Amino acid sequence: MTTYKSDFLNILSARGFIHQVSEPDVLDAKAAAGQITACIGYDCTAPSLHIGHLLPTMMLYWLQQSGHRPIALMGGGTTRVGDPSGKDESRKVLTAEVIEENLVSIRKTFSKFLKFENDGGNAIMANNADWLNSLNYIDFLRDVGRHFSVNRMLSFDSVKMRLERQHELSFLEFNYMILQAYDFVELNKRYDCSLQMGGSDQWGNIVNGIDLGRRMNSASLYALTAPLITTASGAKMGKTAAGAVWLNADLVSPYQYWQFWRNTEDGDVSRFLKLFTILPLDEIAKLSALQGAELNEAKKVLATEATALMHGREAAEEAAGTARKTFEEGTFSGSLPTIEVARATLEQGIGVLYAFAELTSLVSSNGDARRQIKAGGLKVNDVNVTDEKMVLTAKDLTVDGAIKLSLGKKKHVLLKPV
RNA sequence: GGGAGAGUGUCCCGAGUGGCAAAGGGGGAGGACUGUAAAUCCUCUGGCUACGCCUUCGUAGGUUCGAGUCCUACCUCUCCCA
Numbered sequence: 001m002t003t004y005k006s007d008f009l010n011i012l013s014a015r016g017f018i019h020q021v022s023e024p025d026v027l028d029a030k031a032a033a034g035q036i037t038a039c040i041g042y043d044c045t046a047p048s049l050h051i052g053h054l055l056p057t058m059m060l061y062w063l064q065q066s067g068h069r070p071i072a073l074m075g076g077g078t079t080r081v082g083d084p085s086g087k088d089e090s091r092k093v094l095t096a097e098v099i100e101e102n103l104v105s106i107r108k109t110f111s112k113f114l115k116f117e118n119d120g121g122n123a124i125m126a127n128n129a130d131w132l133n134s135l136n137y138i139d140f141l142r143d144v145g146r147h148f149s150v151n152r153m154l155s156f157d158s159v160k161m162r163l164e165r166q167h168e169l170s171f172l173e174f175n176y177m178i179l180q181a182y183d184f185v186e187l188n189k190r191y192d193c194s195l196q197m198g199g200s201d202q203w204g205n206i207v208n209g210i211d212l213g214r215r216m217n218s219a220s221l222y223a224l225t226a227p228l229i230t231t232a233s234g235a236k237m238g239k240t241a242a243g244a245v246w247l248n249a250d251l252v253s254p255y256q257y258w259q260f261w262r263n264t265e266d267g268d269v270s271r272f273l274k275l276f277t278i279l280p281l282d283e284i285a286k287l288s289a290l291q292g293a294e295l296n297e298a299k300k301v302l303a304t305e306a307t308a309l310m311h312g313r314e315a316a317e318e319a320a321g322t323a324r325k326t327f328e329e330g331t332f333s334g335s336l337p338t339i340e341v342a343r344a345t346l347e348q349g350i351g352v353l354y355a356f357a358e359l360t361s362l363v364s365s366n367g368d369a370r371r372q373i374k375a376g377g378l379k380v381n382d383v384n385v386t387d388e389k390m391v392l393t394a395k396d397l398t399v400d401g402a403i404k405l406s407l408g409k410k411k412h413v414l415l416k417p418v
Numbered sequence: 419g420g421g422a423g424a425g426u427g428u429c430c431c432g433a434g435u436g437g438c439a440a441a442g443g444g445g446g447a448g449g450a451c452u453g454u455a456a457a458u459c460c461u462c463u464g465g466c467u468a469c470g471c472c473u474u475c476g477u478a479g480g481u482u483c484g485a486g487u488c489c490u491a492c493c494u495c496u497c498c499c500a
Contacts (some may be wrong), residue, residue: 064439266455293453327454368447371462377448408448 006031008066012122012224014281015274017059019200019227022210027195027222031068038063038195038224039071039126039181039187041202044079044102045094048216048248049109050063051260052199055226057276059197061113064123071124072110073183074103077132079096083158083205103127110249112310116151121156124191128183144182147215148208153177156204177205188219194223211287229275243319254311255335258319261303277305326412330382332404336414343417349391352380355415370405379406 002024004010008031011020021027030036040056042049049057060070079099094102107125109342115121153159156177184206189194196206206223213219221412245260246252264272267370270288273279279287279301287298300320307316322333339360341350350359353366356378363369363378370380378385380396381404394417396403402417 019445148435224480263454266453269455293498295455295457296453299455323454363447365465367468372448375448375461 005030006066008036008063008068008101011062011066012321015062016271017055017062017226017275019225020203020223022207022224023221025288026220027224029221030194031066035068036195037069037071037124037187037191037193038197039191039193040197041073041075041076041078041128043083043185044099044106045081046246048246048251050105050247052229054247055229056198057110057113058275059224060123061278063197063330064114064121067189068121069122069124070114071126071187071191072114073187074106074125074127074129075409076100076127076129078128078176078183079181080129081179082173083176085181090329105248116389126187126191126355128179128186132179132182140182141159144163144178144212144216146183147212148178158201158204165278177208180205181208183213184220185213185216186220188213188221189217192200194220195224197224197226199230200225238342249311249315253337254307254315255322255337257310258303258307258316258323261306262299262323263298264302264408269295269302273298273302273305276309277302278309279292315367322359332400332412332414334400334402336404336412336415338402338414339414340416343356343394344393346392346397346415350415351391352378352385352390352392353388355392356407359415360410360413362405362413377408380404383405 002013004013004024005158006028009018009021009024027331038060040055040060052381059237076099079094079102080096109114109120110123114123114124116125153174158177159174162260170205184196185266187196196202196209198206203223203225206225208219210223215222245257249257260397261276262270270284273287274281277284287301290298303323304316304320307319320333322335325333326329341359352373353369355361356369356372357366362406363372369378373385375389376384380392381398382388392403392415397417398404401416404412405415
């Protein structure tokens with residue numbers, strides 16, 4: 001591991017955030033000498049960030065913690081274009097309204113990690129729509145476009161992949177890298193931002209910005225990218241059956257979020273503790289030394305710490321408690337996901353198929369419910385369902401006044417009469 | 419505008435060229451084994467009021483006892499030429 005002079009790079013390096021850095025020595029000296037300003041760009045393609053955004057966001061966190069100034073750049077303008085990097089299909093063009101809604105929804109997430117001015121900090125929230133939307137085409141081509149060589153743009157991976165696989169790459173998307181490069185230069189002008197960070201797939205885009213800055217303003221800009229995180233078994237991180245692991249609590253509850261981290265593979269625990277929690281490294285070292293089944297303790301710490309960072313300490317403890325009761329004590333906690341049913345409906349009796357497929361959506365259809373029953377995957381109050389004609393009534397209410405429906409070992413929903 | 423090719427089970431990739439919901443893989447789900455892990459093994463992965471019925475191969479028609487497959491028109495995409 002390289003040793004740096006600046007706290008910032010030392011922390012990132014020690015915790016495993018660094019994949020590539022341009023001119024590491026120069027950047028290090030600059031960060032050691034005084035405050036630097038760095039930015040990370042975020043798409044507004046969805047109403048919430050997901051786990052994949054967490055890594056770059058943690059870099060902004062450490063940046064601020066080590067005395068520098070972070071900029072969260074919202075892609076209100078660039079999202080209207082669409083980044084072709086890493087995608088072999090054109091993205092649907094989003095309307096300005098949707099982008100604006102997404103932007104507002106995403107914004108809240110950053111205040112969990114960064115202190116903005118209204119919160120006594122120095123972090124900046126920028127939106128590239130502020131300068132991109134009003135660009136004049138001809139002026140832009142003359143000022144910025146002339147610095148780009150199409151020959152070189154064609155050689156970038158994001159472009160090459162589309163061409164090689166004979167997929168369409170629209171001129172709109174082809175311009176994305178120019179806009180992102182321009183963003184960097186603009187942030188440099190406005191806020192003296194000299195470093196852009198991002199995932200490893202952003203390297204090409206960021207380097208373009210560095211070149212453009214040098215040509216337009218003789219500015220010295222730097223790039224730092226984080227490694228692409230895959231799980232120990234090689235899968236891309238952050239996808240579950242239900243889709244992406246979102247950061248907004250209304251899309252993925254703190255309990256589900258906690259579960260996501262709890263189910264981390266053994267081989268990832270140490271790495272994830274360093275990347276996704278802010279625990280001191282010596283403590284992480286201790287946790288990582290645990291072997292075999294004891295590693296589960298480390299996973300719980302990982303889950304609770306990561307959840308606390310995102311959803312607050314209280315929600316994290318509650319999720320941990322719910323998990324403990326559900327998995328270790330065999331009882332259940334009222335904070336499991338709950339579906340309410342009218343008491344009268346329950347009095348009349350509810351078919352199991354209906355309960356699982358319609359009420360709780362644990363399974364996707366009656367047919368799916370039947371299959372799961374056959375496979376022994378459905379449980380009512382921890383007892384396997386064997387008869388698909390079984391009817392749930394008030395008699396099935398436990399002492400806690402609810403019926404616990406389970407799919408497999410991990411997914412539980414409470415049915416509560418009201 | 420001219421020429422060539424592609425669109426299949428609504429998660430993805432992909433066989434299928436007149437006859438059974440349509441091979442195979444990935445991904446996913448459940449079970450077994452475990453530690454709420456990984457690996458491995460087994461099962462499943464269109465819908466329903468279910469020994470039957472309905473819906474599905476880009477869209478709309480047509481030929482046929484029968485169409486993913488043949489014909490016609492159209493849509494979308496890719497490549498080459500202009």
